[in-house]
Amino acid sequence: MNRSLAISGGSTLIYTGLAILMGVLPGIWLSKVPPTPGLKPLTPLEARGRDVYVSEGCFYCHTQQVRPLSGDKPFGRPSAPGDYAYQTTELLGSERNGPDLSNIGTRQSSSIWQYIHLYQPRAVVPQSIMPAFPWLFRDVDKLPPEEKAVPLPPQFAPGGTVIPNDDGKALVAYLLSLKQPALVPTQPGAVPLGPSRGPLGFDATKGAALFADNCASCHGAEGKGVPGTFPPLAGDPVVNAANPTAHIGAVLHGLSGNVINGQKYEAPMPAFADQLSDQQIADIIDHERSSWGNRGALISAADVVAARANEPLQKRATPAAQVSPVATPAPTFDAAEGSKLFTDNCAVCHGAEGKGVPGAFPPLAGDQVVNATDPAEHITAMLRGLSGKAINGQKYQVEMPPFADRLTDQQIADIINHERTSWGNHGPLVTPADITKLRAKK
Numbered sequence: 004m005n006r007s008l009a010i011s012g013g014s015t016l017i018y019t020g021l022a023i024l025m026g027v028l029p030g031i032w033l034s035k036v037p038p039t040p041g042l043k044p045l046t047p048l049e050a051r052g053r054d055v056y057v058s059e060g061c062f063y064c065h066t067q068q069v070r071p072l073s074g075d076k077p078f079g080r081p082s083a084p085g086d087y088a089y090q091t092t093e094l095l096g097s098e099r100n101g102p103d104l105s106n107i108g109t110r111q112s113s114s115i116w117q118y119i120h121l122y123q124p125r126a127v128v129p130q131s132i133m134p135a136f137p138w139l140f141r142d143v144d145k146l147p148p149e150e151k152a153v154p155l156p157p158q159f160a161p162g163g164t165v166i167p168n169d170d171g172k173a174l175v176a177y178l179l180s181l182k183q184p185a186l187v188p189t190q191p192g193a194v195p196l197g198p199s200r201g202p203l204g205f206d207a208t209k210g211a212a213l214f215a216d217n218c219a220s221c222h223g224a225e226g227k228g229v230p231g232t233f234p235p236l237a238g239d240p241v242v243n244a245a246n247p248t249a250h251i252g253a254v255l256h257g258l259s260g261n262v263i264n265g266q267k268y269e270a271p272m273p274a275f276a277d278q279l280s281d282q283q284i285a286d287i288i289d290h291e292r293s294s295w296g297n298r299g300a301l302i303s304a305a306d307v308v309a310a311r312a313n314e315p316l317q318k319r320a321t322p323a324a325q326v327s328p329v330a331t332p333a334p335t336f337d338a339a340e341g342s343k344l345f346t347d348n349c350a351v352c353h354g355a356e357g358k359g360v361p362g363a364f365p366p367l368a369g370d371q372v373v374n375a376t377d378p379a380e381h382i383t384a385m386l387r388g389l390s391g392k393a394i395n396g397q398k399y400q401v402e403m404p405p406f407a408d409r410l411t412d413q414q415i416a417d418i419i420n421h422e423r424t425s426w427g428n429h430g431p432l433v434t435p436a437d438i439t440k441l442r443a444k445k
């Protein structure tokens with residue numbers, strides 16, 4: 004009797020001791036880890052999406068923990084304890100049947116892509132084994148005015164129009180909130196140039212791998228795109244153009260609303276400026292320019308640095324007659340400052356990517372005033388605000404506030420130039436003197 008008491012008592016003691024040492028103490032220690040700087044708590048919508056993520060069993064196949072292994076590199080940086088500060092139960096997952104989703108909001112920021120993929124993964128990833136989740140959507144006969152249709156490729160579209168239901172919207176909001184804040188601020192352009200230039204003048208293996216990781220989900224591994232939904236890059240005029248400015252601009256800042264070979268695309272192309280180094284962007288672009296029958300002139304990382312700084316790029320391999328020398332140097336501006344000011348003052352309404360909020364705040368990507376050659380209307384809207392104007396046939400209930408008393412001429416010029424060079428916009432730049440002039444005018 005005494006012996007069995009000693010055995011059971013002793014093992015209980017050892018078990019309790021180990022549980023405290025290996026479970027409770029690390030738990031207490033980890034709960035004191037501060038959130039990674041830049042990490043945001045979930046909004047109510049995102050929190051609901053997290054519940055959908057759990058109830059649909061997404062974590063059976065997807066992890067949210069990037070290991071410090073080279074194989075995990077495409078998914079983001081290795082996870083840090085502070086990344087989970089706002090997660091009540093961490094959805095780490097254990098089965099890696101699908102890619103890690105810790106940083107999916109950065110890697111695949113297009114909500115439209117996410118909707119198409121959830122509705123039918125094989126519509127965008129032909130070889131996907133992920134199940135479809137059509138019950139997160141509704142098939143309606145008539146599109147309700149406040150909704151946007153999911154632009155499914157025709158062969159995957161049912162009879163009517165597909166829109167996400169509340170669960171679907173919440174889930175995508177949650178997926179897009181999964182962004183790893185940078186542990187060390189990245190410095191665009193600070194990446195040293197790799198020594199290994201292949202026979203083509205660039206590292207073809209790296210270019211192909213980067214394209215597969217970042218672009219193939221929409222444009223297809225063979226650059227064929229998805230008809231009607233994502234444009235092909237094989238034979239694309241921008242990819243084959245001698246002057247690479249538009250090509251680099253599309254990859255850095257994203258693109259939307261263009262008519263490419265007579266076809267308009269619903270989904271925007273995401274921006275990659277913050278995710279890829281200059282060298283990586285150059286390698287991807289050179290991969291596109293030398294694959295699938297394309298014959299565009301190659302570029303270098305220095306071209307991407309120049310494009311980031313908004314310097315005009317050389318045309319190359321073009322007959323001399325076509326190179327038109329610029330008479331007066333185009334004004335330049337501090338792109339980083341413009342971007343920051345826009346984030347602080349405008350993004351709440353117009354969106355960080357200038358997409359606006361349909362029906363509530365107008366998009367600035369593709370906006371007529373932002374792309375107008377004469378910047379007077381653009382500057383006046385900024386100085387004095389705007390209300391009651393119909394933009395692209397749409398009236399807005401809210402007013403655009405005036406900024407004349409809040410920002411200097413230099414700051415207004417920087418913001419305007421940011422808008423005019425971002426998201427596919429191509430408006431001519433303005434100078435602080437232009438603002439001064441219109442401020443003085445009654």
Ligand code: HEC
Binds near residue numbers: 101136
């Ligand atoms: C049976 C396993 C399985 C389940 C369950 C599953 N997925 Fe997937 N998922 C995959 C596979 C495999 C891929 C890679 C192929 C592809 O992109 O479709 C993938 C890809 C993805 C991607 C794209 C990742 C990238 O890096 O491009 C996202 C986002 C995603 N899944 C979200 C979800 C969500 C949300 C759910 C739950 C509603 C879910 N998955 C359920 C297997 C699964």
Ligand code: HEC
Binds near residue numbers: 218221233267291
């Ligand atoms: C979420 C889907 C998506 C991803 C990911 C994506 N693109 Fe795009 N891309 C698009 C769409 C949609 C367009 C057309 C945009 C428009 O209508 O203006 C486009 C347009 C382009 C164009 C311009 C074609 C033209 O003729 O104007 C280039 C070049 C391009 N993409 C390259 C890339 C590269 C390089 C990557 C990876 C670094 C990439 N894309 C990733 C969806 C995507």
Ligand code: HEC
Binds near residue numbers: 349367399404406
């Ligand atoms: C409180 C929300 C809000 C904020 C903040 C805001 N805007 Fe607006 N903006 C609007 C609304 C609403 C309209 C449309 C007004 C109308 O239809 O008359 C608009 C219109 C515009 C237009 C005119 C578009 C056109 O085609 O006429 C520009 C340009 C613009 N905003 C730029 C900016 C910039 C730059 C900032 C930051 C300095 C900014 N907005 C901040 C809500 C906002």
